[in-house]
Amino acid sequence: MTSLDHTSEIRSEGTDGTTVTPDRKPGQRDLSTIGFVLAGIAVVGLLVAPFYVYPVFIMSVLCFALFAIAFNLLLGYVGLLSFGHAAFFGGAAYFTAHAAKVWGWEPLSAILLGAGGAGLIGLLVGYLAIRRQGIYFAMVTLALSQMIFFIFLQAPFTHGEDGIQGVPRGYLLGIVNLNDPLNIYYFVLAIFLFGFFAVWRIVHSPFGHVLKAIRENENRTISLGYRVERYKLGAFVMSAAIAGLAGSTKAIVFQIATLTDVAWQMSGEVVLMTLLGGMGTIFGPAIGAALVVTMQHYFASMDFPVTVMIGIIFVLCVLLFRRGIVGEAIRLIRR
Amino acid sequence: MTMIFGIPLPALLGQLLIGFINGSFYALLSLGLAVIFGLLRVINFAHGAQYMLGAFTAYLVLAYTGLGFWPALIVAPLIVAMLSAVIERTMLSRLYDLDHLYGLLFTFGLALIIEGTFRYYFGAAGNPYPTPALLAGGTNLGFMFMPNYRGFVVVASLVICISTWLLIEKTRLGAYLRAATENPQLVQAFGVNVPLLLTLTYALGAGLAGLAGVLAAPIYQVSPLMGSNLIIIVFAVVVIGGMGSILGAIISGYMLGILEGLTKVFYPEASNIVVFVIMAIVLMIRPAGLFGKEA
Amino acid sequence: MIEAPGRPQGPALLEVRDLHGWYGESHVLHGVSLDLHEGETITLVGRNGAGKTTTLRAIMNLLPRREGSIRIAGADMMKVPVHRTAYSGIGYVPEERGIFATLTVSENLMLPPTVAPGGMTIEEIYDLFPNLAERRNSPGTKLSGGEQQMLAIARILRTGVKIILLDEPTEGLAPVIIQRIGDVLMELKKKGMTLLLVEQNFRFARKVADRFFLMEDGHILESFPTSELDARMDRLHEVVGV
Numbered sequence: 086m087t088s089l090d091h092t093s094e095i096r097s098e099g100t101d102g103t104t105v106t107p108d109r110k111p112g113q114r115d116l117s118t119i120g121f122v123l124a125g126i127a128v129v130g131l132l133v134a135p136f137y138v139y140p141v142f143i144m145s146v147l148c149f150a151l152f153a154i155a156f157n158l159l160l161g162y163v164g165l166l167s168f169g170h171a172a173f174f175g176g177a178a179y180f181t182a183h184a185a186k187v188w189g190w191e192p193l194s195a196i197l198l199g200a201g202g203a204g205l206i207g208l209l210v211g212y213l214a215i216r217r218q219g220i221y222f223a224m225v226t227l228a229l230s231q232m233i234f235f236i237f238l239q240a241p242f243t244h245g246e247d248g249i250q251g252v253p254r255g256y257l258l259g260i261v262n263l264n265d266p267l268n269i270y271y272f273v274l275a276i277f278l279f280g281f282f283a284v285w286r287i288v289h290s291p292f293g294h295v296l297k298a299i300r301e302n303e304n305r306t307i308s309l310g311y312r313v314e315r316y317k318l319g320a321f322v323m324s325a326a327i328a329g330l331a332g333s334t335k336a337i338v339f340q341i342a343t344l345t346d347v348a349w350q351m352s353g354e355v356v357l358m359t360l361l362g363g364m365g366t367i368f369g370p371a372i373g374a375a376l377v378v379t380m381q382h383y384f385a386s387m388d389f390p391v392t393v394m395i396g397i398i399f400v401l402c403v404l405l406f407r408r409g410i411v412g413e414a415i416r417l418i419r420r
Numbered sequence: 421m422t423m424i425f426g427i428p429l430p431a432l433l434g435q436l437l438i439g440f441i442n443g444s445f446y447a448l449l450s451l452g453l454a455v456i457f458g459l460l461r462v463i464n465f466a467h468g469a470q471y472m473l474g475a476f477t478a479y480l481v482l483a484y485t486g487l488g489f490w491p492a493l494i495v496a497p498l499i500v501a502m503l504s505a506v507i508e509r510t511m512l513s514r515l516y517d518l519d520h521l522y523g524l525l526f527t528f529g530l531a532l533i534i535e536g537t538f539r540y541y542f543g544a545a546g547n548p549y550p551t552p553a554l555l556a557g558g559t560n561l562g563f564m565f566m567p568n569y570r571g572f573v574v575v576a577s578l579v580i581c582i583s584t585w586l587l588i589e590k591t592r593l594g595a596y597l598r599a600a601t602e603n604p605q606l607v608q609a610f611g612v613n614v615p616l617l618l619t620l621t622y623a624l625g626a627g628l629a630g631l632a633g634v635l636a637a638p639i640y641q642v643s644p645l646m647g648s649n650l651i652i653i654v655f656a657v658v659v660i661g662g663m664g665s666i667l668g669a670i671i672s673g674y675m676l677g678i679l680e681g682l683t684k685v686f687y688p689e690a691s692n693i694v695v696f697v698i699m700a701i702v703l704m705i706r707p708a709g710l711f712g713k714e715a
Numbered sequence: 716m717i718e719a720p721g722r723p724q725g726p727a728l729l730e731v732r733d734l735h736g737w738y739g740e741s742h743v744l745h746g747v748s749l750d751l752h753e754g755e756t757i758t759l760v761g762r763n764g765a766g767k768t769t770t771l772r773a774i775m776n777l778l779p780r781r782e783g784s785i786r787i788a789g790a791d792m793m794k795v796p797v798h799r800t801a802y803s804g805i806g807y808v809p810e811e812r813g814i815f816a817t818l819t820v821s822e823n824l825m826l827p828p829t830v831a832p833g834g835m836t837i838e839e840i841y842d843l844f845p846n847l848a849e850r851r852n853s854p855g856t857k858l859s860g861g862e863q864q865m866l867a868i869a870r871i872l873r874t875g876v877k878i879i880l881l882d883e884p885t886e887g888l889a890p891v892i893i894q895r896i897g898d899v900l901m902e903l904k905k906k907g908m909t910l911l912l913v914e915q916n917f918r919f920a921r922k923v924a925d926r927f928f929l930m931e932d933g934h935i936l937e938s939f940p941t942s943e944l945d946a947r948m949d950r951l952h953e954v955v956g957v
Contacts, residue, residue: 213700213703216704217703217707219519221663223524225703228652228656229696231653236693239653239689271637339478356528360525390539393540396530396536399525399529400530403515403525407518407522439898595822603813603815606813608797609797610807611802611827611874612798615798679953
């Protein structure tokens with residue numbers, strides 16, 4: 086099973102080239118403690134952040150961070166690079182926008198519908214894509230998501246180039262007014278934390294351990310009797326659904342769903358966020374997302390084309406910085 | 421007027437011709453991708469950008485030096501090939517020992533840089549490029565009217581595809597390439613400069629894309645965006661044909677262009693996605709692709 | 716440097732001194748030294764994992780990391796890139812034979828570029844290997860093990876090399892084919908080729924080799940001329956474990 090060259094926290098090489106899962110060394114324990122402490126600080130920070138930083142910006146970061154985290158579930162932990170994740174992100178955005186605006190659903194149900202819809206698309210795409218491995222898998226996901234792009238382009242309910250505009254934020258569960266900036270902020274934060282911990286639980290569950298085993302040695306896992314295709318598909322659907330959760334939430338926050346959300350450039354961006362932050366790490370994708378979103382805002386105000394900036398970061402990361410920020414940090418701590 | 425399934429014959433044939441032309445470009449581009457993938461195991465996402473570069477080079481050469489289509493047909497692919505050779509030598513070659521996905525990611529970033537830069541300087545709109553005078557006008561074939569340039573494109577693309585196939589399957593250089601695909605270390609031990617071969621292969625693939633770009637300029641207009649949506653359809657074509665297969669790429673390219681054209685006639689709403697639907701079907705029945713070897 | 720008495724004097728065609736080799740962190744060759752004179756055939760024997768194949772690969776510069784000294788006809792080979800190594804007149808027939816599946820027999824034969832004058836012509840090769848002549852347009856995959864081995868040797872002969880490294884040429888082959896390969900090697904010796912052979916099957920090796928080198932754990936233990944083989948048989952069994 087090909088897996089990407091990165092220092093995962095879990096693996097180390099034996100001298101004969103086989104991978105070995107180490108016992109809990111002191112270094113590992115330190116890392117987890119640091120992780121928990123940092124997470125705690127981050128949560129506290131996020132709780133007070135809207136009073137210091139423009140909340141819409143943070144919400145944007147949170148949505149993309151969740152998107153990247155969902156993507157990383159597939160890439161970092163199963164070793165599958167999906168180049169078409171925008172289909173789930175943007176698809177969910179469309180479903181949610183339609184439910185909230187046209188059917189008048191309250192936001193949470195609309196969001197859950199979007200996530201569910203994304204999961205369903207994920208089931209269909211995953212079923213086809215899982216048949217191939219490695220780069221072939223990436224190409225297939227790219228092509229299928231482009232097909233979905235065209236379907237959304239032509240479907241009347243999406244209003245094509247205009248997108249679905251004026252999506253109401255509504256009243257959460259009929260009670261909480263999400264037009265209040267603080268209310269919607271904490272709602273989004275709650276969704277983000279839920280998604281984050283969902284992925285964390287998946288990774289650390291028996292299911293997650295099988296996924297890791299598949300990434301490290303698929304043949305051995307098959308010979309142990311595991312229905313590897315089912316696990317991969319399961320992970321794919323979960324990744325799609327959580328990516329959809331991110332997209333749905335974004336649609337409610339920004340009150341719009343457009344073709345940009347399902348375009349292949351969006352798929353590329355989430356890959357970049359994960360690569361930059363550190364694949365296969367818990368915090369990497371979120372940090373990468375924060376950085377990319379911040380940079381996009383910064384460069385958009387300057388006269389510098391954002392696409393070129395993203396391309397340059399991609400190239401630099403692939404050539405020089407494959408472990409990503411968190412990956413490099415872990416390596417430094419481990420020394 | 422003759423009708424086929426309720427469509428007038430000239431309209432059907434006109435659409436078929438368009439399909440054949442699109443198919444020519446699909447074939448040329450998937451050929452380049454297959455050549456690069458076969459030896460380097462890199463999915464060259466920058467292929468669309470190289471195609472665009474070829475077209476733009478022709479356009480700029482005309483604008484600044486007055487040199488027209490025929491010189492551009494030689495100059496543009498050469499320039500694209502040389503630039504790509506430099507990129508391969510300095511950057512892409514560092515990634516060969518890693519997981520092949522990094523090649524895809526690198527070329528993806530490269531595509532963004534190239535297209536973003538051109539979009540920044542030239543805007544998103546298309547620029548017209550004149551049809552060469554020699555091929556202006558059209559010929560009445562009796563059952564339809566064929567624009568000469570388009571006929572030329574079809575013939576030219578067939579010639580290029582067949583020549584490339586001959587190069588790879590029948591020449592000594594092609595034998596080096598095929599052998600290096602299987603066992604690069606041993607081929608080097610025999611005395612063949614495989615790193616140079618890799619550079620030349622990438623340059624060849626890029627040059628093919630650039631050449632396609634020049635051919636496309638009079639038909640599709642020259643725009644920074646011309647490569648990026650095309651490349652994904654070409655990916656689908658390559659998946660259908662089988663990733664490493666030159667013949668598969670060529671045949672699938674033409675076939676899918678024609679199928680797309682037919683779909684446009686009989687069921688226009690699906691014409692954008694028919695290639696992907698076929699890809700999905702091929703994946704279910706024959707995951708390795710129609711001409712592919714490995715599963 | 717362990718030398719055997721009665722060996723030819725004068726400068727060696729292939730001179731290896733204190734060769735160390737690594738696969739990643741793993742130190743696999745420890746100070747291997749040997750001399751190969753023009754027209755000689757020597758053979759490396761040892762059990763699996765002794766470093767015999769690794770030694771050949773190190774000489775061909777196919778190892779990720781190597782240190783020491785390798786000279787061919789006096790010229791230093793250590794800085795020569797892989798794709799220039801053959802041009803010093805050295806050819807390699809690997810253990811896995813390396814017949815290219817997507818090439819025909821004829822294409823396989825023609826593949827290695829000519830590195831020096833004096834190589835055999837196609838006609839001469841087909842005379843030496845008539846069964847290859849019959850199969851010249853078959854794809855490489857359709858050959859039997861013995862035919863592949865012949866082809867692997869034949870294509871090197873075309874290139875004009877003077878030194879040939881052969882890794883386990885008789886492995887997995889039927890006795891009749893082994894006999895044939897032995898005949899071929901004797902022919903090559905008569906033509907003045909210099910051969911470095913790796914062979915588990917020392918009963919075969921003794922028919923063609925002038926000297927034996929014993930290897931274990933990446934070290935050369937000792938060497939002796941073939942004439943002393945019977946006297947050293949116990950030692951051989953001890954080292955090779957057969």
